[in-house]
Amino acid sequence: MDKRNKEYWNSNLKIVSVLLIIWFLVSFGFGILFSDFLDQIKIGGFKLGFWFAQQGSIYIFVILIFVYVYLMQKLDKKISQEEDSDQ
Amino acid sequence: MSVQLLTYLFVGLSFALYIGIAIWSKAQSTNDFYVAGKGVHPVANGMATAADWMSAASFLSMAGLIAFLGKDGSVYLMGWTGGYVLLALLLAPYLRKFGKFTVPDFIGERYYSSFARKVAVLCLIFISFTYIAGQMRGVGIVFSRFLEVDIETGVIVGMAIVFFYAVLGGMKGITYTQVAQYCVLIFAYLVPAIFISILMTGNAIPQIGFGSTLVDSSTFLLDKLDQVTLELGFTEYTKNVKSNIDIFCITAALMFGTAGLPHVIVRFFTVPSVGDARKSAGYALIFIALLYTTAPAVSAFARMNLIDSIQDQSYSTAPKWFKNWEEIGLIAWQDKNDDGAIRYSSGNALEGTKPKYSENRGKHGERLLENNPNQDNSNEVYIDRDIIVLANPEIAQLPGWVIALVAAGGLAAALSTAAGLLLVISSSISHDLLKKTYMPHITERLELKYARISAAIAIGIAGVFGIYPPAFVAQVVAFAFGLAAATFFPALFLGIFYKRLNKEGAIAGMLGGLIFTATYIIYFKFINPSLNVEEYWLMSISPEGIGSIGMLINFVLAITISSLTKQPPKEVYDMVDMIRKPS
Numbered sequence: 001m002d003k004r005n006k007e008y009w010n011s012n013l014k015i016v017s018v019l020l021i022i023w024f025l026v027s028f029g030f031g032i033l034f035s036d037f038l039d040q041i042k043i044g045g046f047k048l049g050f051w052f053a054q055q056g057s058i059y060i061f062v063i064l065i066f067v068y069v070y071l072m073q074k075l076d077k078k079i080s081q082e083e084d085s086d087q
Numbered sequence: 088m089s090v091q092l093l094t095y096l097f098v099g100l101s102f103a104l105y106i107g108i109a110i111w112s113k114a115q116s117t118n119d120f121y122v123a124g125k126g127v128h129p130v131a132n133g134m135a136t137a138a139d140w141m142s143a144a145s146f147l148s149m150a151g152l153i154a155f156l157g158k159d160g161s162v163y164l165m166g167w168t169g170g171y172v173l174l175a176l177l178l179a180p181y182l183r184k185f186g187k188f189t190v191p192d193f194i195g196e197r198y199y200s201s202f203a204r205k206v207a208v209l210c211l212i213f214i215s216f217t218y219i220a221g222q223m224r225g226v227g228i229v230f231s232r233f234l235e236v237d238i239e240t241g242v243i244v245g246m247a248i249v250f251f252y253a254v255l256g257g258m259k260g261i262t263y264t265q266v267a268q269y270c271v272l273i274f275a276y277l278v279p280a281i282f283i284s285i286l287m288t289g290n291a292i293p294q295i296g297f298g299s300t301l302v303d304s305s306t307f308l309l310d311k312l313d314q315v316t317l318e319l320g321f322t323e324y325t326k327n328v329k330s331n332i333d334i335f336c337i338t339a340a341l342m343f344g345t346a347g348l349p350h351v352i353v354r355f356f357t358v359p360s361v362g363d364a365r366k367s368a369g370y371a372l373i374f375i376a377l378l379y380t381t382a383p384a385v386s387a388f389a390r391m392n393l394i395d396s397i398q399d400q401s402y403s404t405a406p407k408w409f410k411n412w413e414e415i416g417l418i419a420w421q422d423k424n425d426d427g428a429i430r431y432s433s434g435n436a437l438e439g440t441k442p443k444y445s446e447n448r449g450k451h452g453e454r455l456l457e458n459n460p461n462q463d464n465s466n467e468v469y470i471d472r473d474i475i476v477l478a479n480p481e482i483a484q485l486p487g488w489v490i491a492l493v494a495a496g497g498l499a500a501a502l503s504t505a506a507g508l509l510l511v512i513s514s515s516i517s518h519d520l521l522k523k524t525y526m527p528h529i530t531e532r533l534e535l536k537y538a539r540i541s542a543a544i545a546i547g548i549a550g551v552f553g554i555y556p557p558a559f560v561a562q563v564v565a566f567a568f569g570l571a572a573a574t575f576f577p578a579l580f581l582g583i584f585y586k587r588l589n590k591e592g593a594i595a596g597m598l599g600g601l602i603f604t605a606t607y608i609i610y611f612k613f614i615n616p617s618l619n620v621e622e623y624w625l626m627s628i629s630p631e632g633i634g635s636i637g638m639l640i641n642f643v644l645a646i647t648i649s650s651l652t653k654q655p656p657k658e659v660y661d662m663v664d665m666i667r668k669p670s
Contacts, residue, residue, distance in 0.1 A: 020176065027338065044298040
């Protein structure tokens with residue numbers, strides 16, 4: 001039982017870390033630190049760095065939360081199935 | 088129908104709706120009053136969170152701020168949305184599993200200390216009142232411009248409405264009125280944005296129109312804006328002025344501050360399960376993103392329109408909105424070169440930050456000023472940034488009903504946030520201070536009564552702030568986020584992810600973060616404002632961004648002191664194990 005909780009927690013930490021790396025990359029990375037560099041690329045009327053800072057990062061934030069919801073639901077299901085098969 | 092009549096109609100109808108909902112959803116128990124009986128559907132909670140979160144500042148001020156800041160304004164866009172990712176991944180599901188009523192509740196129990204609980208209540212009250220002052224100012228501006236009543240009357244009407252549904256309905260009443268308020272405010276924000284996007288770029292989606300070419304031209308809107316701003320002596324619209332490290336720190340302080348704001352966190356206590364708390368954060372961010380991705384488009388449209396419609400116009404033929412807002416005192420014009428035409432360019436037009444109007448009129452009918460003109464530049468126009476969203480439909484010459492709609496939307500944004508803040512203040516007093524600390528034996532009925540009384544008193548104080556706004560409202564906003572980031576976020580995050588953290592560590596961390604951040608902001612904003620420039624800042628970080636350094640100090644202190652003092656008791660380990668499991 002304790003072992004399973006530990007496994008659950010470690011998978012949780014892995015999911016959260018990967019998603020937060022993306023979170024950091026699109027906002028602090030593309031939107032701030034590498035923003036001027038990305039501005040050399042233009043998509044329509046937007047410079048890419050400017051687009052990430054004022055639009056793109058927000059869209060990706062929304063996607064990240066829903067990916068998290070989906071992955072955690074899957075993880076919850078897996079754990080509860082394993083628990084059921086024990087009994 | 089005149090614009091004013093339409094405004095009365097829209098505002099009246101929306102107020103009637105809020106009161107109707109309040110009567111329908113009266114709170115019966117403390118569980119209803121604090122957390123809406125934990126029965127709110129995740130989509131409804133997402134909408135309520137969005138309305139709770141998007142304040143008068145988001146609705147009225149943010150697009151205006153970005154219009155003048157250009158790319159530097161991105162800190163608000165990323166900062167005030169990115170925090171939801173942290174909230175969803177690191178805090179909301181676990182705090183929902185904990186399953187109590189307030190944020191100080193968690194801190195008090197996790198750190199087995201009533202002192203920690205009291206520190207948390209103190210931070211919470213300070214942060215929340217700071218915020219409310221801004222909401223009441225928003226209510227005052229809308230009332231005085233569109234309904235032509237005194238600011239005092241406006242604030243009192245606003246207070247009466249909030250009083251009705253917050254005191255009667257508690258969290259339950261607030262939640263369902265916030266759902267209605269979200270619908271009103273998002274409709275009111277999107278309609279003029281879509282209109283203006285079509286007028287300027289021919290594209291009905293502002294998020295795309297923003298990156299399109301101008302109507303009847305092959306020039307992109309943003310390229311044109313870069314060119315015009317450069318010609319007038321500003322930095323190009325799509326370039327940063329602030330240093331990268333400052334932008335980094337401000338964005339971080341706003342993100343972590345958002346994730347640590349008690350009135351937002353407590354919304355996730357109202358849904359039925361842990362899974363719902365996760366989903367609800369996602370829905371909330373969708374509803375917020377709808378406004379936050381539209382806002383920068385509105386900013387760019389407004390900046391362009393503003394320059395087009397006043398630059399080199401003679402004052403006597405200036406558009407009507409220019410004179411309307413001059414009468415309210417949020418626009419001023421000083422004819423420096425005495426040619427009767429409006430010249431707008433970079434730099435402060437006046438000496439001193441705000442215009443002081445004299446009783447006299449100039450030869451073109453403009454209001455004369457007591458300020459000396461600032462002769463360092465040729466700019467003749469003072470524009471308060473707060474008016475951009477309200478004035479935008481007028482500047483773009485949209486129909487009267489759109490203008491009326493924006494007024495109702497601004498009120499919805501201000502009232503929904505004020506109500507959410509009042510609730511966390513009243514529940515932290517009745518629940519954390521009275522029930523959990525000083526009067527542990529009171530019955531639930533009595534606790535509910537005290538919750539209602541403290542809500543009523545808090546509304547009264549908020550009203551006083553609205554009528555006599557402290558001169559430092561704008562400055563203290565930095566405070567609210569900086570403090571939330573430097574106190575609550577580390578205490579909550581470590582409380583869940585680091586079992587070994589004990590009460591000594593947590594208290595030292597919170598106090599360290601609090602004292603460092605508060606001292607830095609007070610020094611530069613109040614004691615020595617003349618030194619508030621980059622060369623005197625610590626590592627060129629402005630007071631707006633210093634909360635992120637305060638947060639690091641909190642983390643370091645908390646972990647170091649914990650490892651030097653004794654372990655938390657076994658019950659705390661068990662409690663953390665319990666909140667880490669979803670069901």
